[in-house]
Amino acid sequence: MTENIYAPHLITIKKIRDEAENIRTFTLEFNDPKMRKSFAYRPGQFGEVTVFGVGEAPISITSSPSMKGYLELSVAGVGKVSRAMHQKKVGDVIGFRGPYGNTFPFDEVAGKDILFVAGGIGLAPLRSLINQMFAERKKFNKISILYGCRYPKMMCFLDDLDKWGKVPNSEVLMTVDTDPEKCWKANIGVVGSLLPKIKIDLKTTVAFVCGPPIMIHFVILDLLKMGFAGDRIITTMERRMECGLGKCGHCNIGEKYVCFDGPVYSYQQLKELGENI
Amino acid sequence: MSEMKIISKDKLTDYLKSLSGDYEVIVPVIDKGTLGFGALGSVKMETAFNGRPLISPKEYFFPQREKIFTFNAKDSKNVDIQEHANTAKRVIWGVRPCDLYGIRTLDTIFLSNYVDTYYKARRDNTVVMGLNCNEPCATCFCDSWNTGPFAKEAFDLLFTDLGDKYLVNIGSKKGEKVVSKGVKLFSVAADADKAKAGELEKKSKKAFTRSVHSADVKKKLPGSWDDKLWTEEALPCILCGGCNFVCPTCHCFNIEDIVEGGDISTRIRYWDSCQLGGFTQMAAENTREHQSERLRQRIFHKCVYTADKYNGVPGCTGCGRCIEVCPAEIDITHILGRVTSK
Numbered sequence: 078m079t080e081n082i083y084a085p086h087l088i089t090i091k092k093i094r095d096e097a098e099n100i101r102t103f104t105l106e107f108n109d110p111k112m113r114k115s116f117a118y119r120p121g122q123f124g125e126v127t128v129f130g131v132g133e134a135p136i137s138i139t140s141s142p143s144m145k146g147y148l149e150l151s152v153a154g155v156g157k158v159s160r161a162m163h164q165k166k167v168g169d170v171i172g173f174r175g176p177y178g179n180t181f182p183f184d185e186v187a188g189k190d191i192l193f194v195a196g197g198i199g200l201a202p203l204r205s206l207i208n209q210m211f212a213e214r215k216k217f218n219k220i221s222i223l224y225g226c227r228y229p230k231m232m233c234f235l236d237d238l239d240k241w242g243k244v245p246n247s248e249v250l251m252t253v254d255t256d257p258e259k260c261w262k263a264n265i266g267v268v269g270s271l272l273p274k275i276k277i278d279l280k281t282t283v284a285f286v287c288g289p290p291i292m293i294h295f296v297i298l299d300l301l302k303m304g305f306a307g308d309r310i311i312t313t314m315e316r317r318m319e320c321g322l323g324k325c326g327h328c329n330i331g332e333k334y335v336c337f338d339g340p341v342y343s344y345q346q347l348k349e350l351g352e353n354i
Numbered sequence: 355m356s357e358m359k360i361i362s363k364d365k366l367t368d369y370l371k372s373l374s375g376d377y378e379v380i381v382p383v384i385d386k387g388t389l390g391f392g393a394l395g396s397v398k399m400e401t402a403f404n405g406r407p408l409i410s411p412k413e414y415f416f417p418q419r420e421k422i423f424t425f426n427a428k429d430s431k432n433v434d435i436q437e438h439a440n441t442a443k444r445v446i447w448g449v450r451p452c453d454l455y456g457i458r459t460l461d462t463i464f465l466s467n468y469v470d471t472y473y474k475a476r477r478d479n480t481v482v483m484g485l486n487c488n489e490p491c492a493t494c495f496c497d498s499w500n501t502g503p504f505a506k507e508a509f510d511l512l513f514t515d516l517g518d519k520y521l522v523n524i525g526s527k528k529g530e531k532v533v534s535k536g537v538k539l540f541s542v543a544a545d546a547d548k549a550k551a552g553e554l555e556k557k558s559k560k561a562f563t564r565s566v567h568s569a570d571v572k573k574k575l576p577g578s579w580d581d582k583l584w585t586e587e588a589l590p591c592i593l594c595g596g597c598n599f600v601c602p603t604c605h606c607f608n609i610e611d612i613v614e615g616g617d618i619s620t621r622i623r624y625w626d627s628c629q630l631g632g633f634t635q636m637a638a639e640n641t642r643e644h645q646s647e648r649l650r651q652r653i654f655h656k657c658v659y660t661a662d663k664y665n666g667v668p669g670c671t672g673c674g675r676c677i678e679v680c681p682a683e684i685d686i687t688h689i690l691g692r693v694t695s696k
Contacts, residue, residue, distance in 0.1 A: 326606030
């Protein structure tokens with residue numbers, strides 16, 4: 078029998094970190110030593126996670142290939158599988174198959190200014206790319222990271238943000254939509270409100286945008302208004318997925334399957350796909 | 355290709371029965387008043403019917419509901435994963451050309467890029483015996499897509515009803531093998547037999563009452579994206595999903611885990627329907643909220659996307675089942691007619 082493309086590989090939870098309100102980051106290691114060695118992925122890819130007895134869900138990889146030997150997934154406990162995952166403890170076994178989908182451009186954007194605009198847990202897939210870029214920091218020019226959440230307790234990856242902001246020629250700006258507990262010292266407003274606060278050289282900047290669909294929508298409008306070309310805006314597309322293999326049909330748009338040909342697209346490509354984005 | 359054979363009609367059942375030692379033999383049967391497929395011997399085999407059975411043989415390659423794994427989570431640290439793949443040897447007789455091409459389309463989808471383990475196991479172990487259509491039924495339009503009424507490819511064996519006998523084309527090694535198992539029942543076809551099949555094909559082609567302008571469909575469909583016809587045509591839809599379920603090329607599915615009790619759970623996959631509102635529902639939004647968008651998706655997927663993605667392989671084979679089964683009389687030939695007449 079050929080290798081079963083639907084078979085989950087057993088993977089053990091090595092560490093659990095409370096990332097933000099209702100968001101946990103799981104550090105995972107494959108049970109099979111051969112998988113530990115052979116498993117390779119690129120930033121932007123995702124996997125199908127199984128909580129046995131509950132189900133399967135697509136989750137993007139937040140660790141970076143530059144961090145060897147383990148895999149990290151940051152999961153908001155909002156659905157059946159993700160809530161069950163939040164019940165898991167260190168040492169428990171779950172299932173994982175992947176990696177699936179295409180990847181963020183990396184070598185293609187070498188030498189450029191890089192602008193990241195992330196909302197909420199949308200920073201998770203970008204974090205994979207950002208850490209990869211910081212591991213090869215000299216390859217890129219200025220890196221700006223704009224990060225927004227609904228309120229301060231939703232902020233993810235604060236250690237990473239702190240670390241990135243301290244690297245020369247790099248900047249991190251954060252914002253929250255609201256500050257109910259009056260504890261926030263930085264900007265208040267949607268993430269797009271940070272754009273006027275930084276210097277952007279349109280000639281050399283490539284923007285990576287990831288977050289909830291409504292945020293992506295408005296940030297892309299902001300960027301277009303600033304004069305960004307459609308092929309200089311890179312984003313990820315959210316679609317319902319079951320198989321991750323381009324077969325089950327749910328994420329089909331035109332002749333493309335978001336799980337297979339995506340989920341990373343430039344705004345230019347999204348326009349060409351046609352369906353409401 | 356091997357030479358064509360003849361088998362007498364009254365020997366067909368004997369031949370199929372002779373295979374039943376090695377294969378499960380599936381034939382057209384009437385089940386609960388509906389013509390579909392079932393095991394030979396369980397009910398009367400249907401050999402004389404116009405057009406295609408309402409239920410396609412898709413079920414035998416891609417079942418409506420299929421167990422794919424059993425998980426036994428003995429404790430939180432140990433899980434046994436058992437794979438289920440059906441490797442039963444099967445012969446399916448009486449597959450109409452629309453369905454032969456339908457199976458070929460499913461082959462392309464399930465066996466390219468990532469190879470689908472479950473589909474492949476069934477496909478590899480099944481011998482497909484086609485049956486040309488001497489007379490289409492009222493909703494058939496395979497002629498328009500060149501996927502019938504007589505098949506040119508995509509079969510292991512292909513039968514043509516010549517009255518008191520069948521002409522048999524051999525299309526593959528698998529086909530040769532099963533003919534050799536009944537070698538005494540087959541004789542070599544005469545030129546007159548082949549000529550008769552040719553006449554029957556011509557006659558059948560003239561009997562179609564529906565058609566689509568296939569060349570124009572591909573050209574004009576993209577321009578119809580924002581047309582009001584999608585809203586108008588989708589209006590009577592009652593969201594039953596029947597069009598998807600009878601379609602020989604529809605392949606969308608869900609994957610779900612069912613707790614069997616204790617630590618045992620089963621992962622199943624089952625057919626889904628792009629016509630149902632939940633098909634594209636996500637936490638943040640539903641990308642096809644309106645029925646007009648969902649109908650448009652079905653028609654575009656059948657008539658544009660599949661061919662674009664898979665090198666011209668047809669997404670629609672003109673079997674007309676979606677027309678026959680629709681309680682709201684939504685008719686793909688009527689819709690495509692509106693598109694191409696603009």
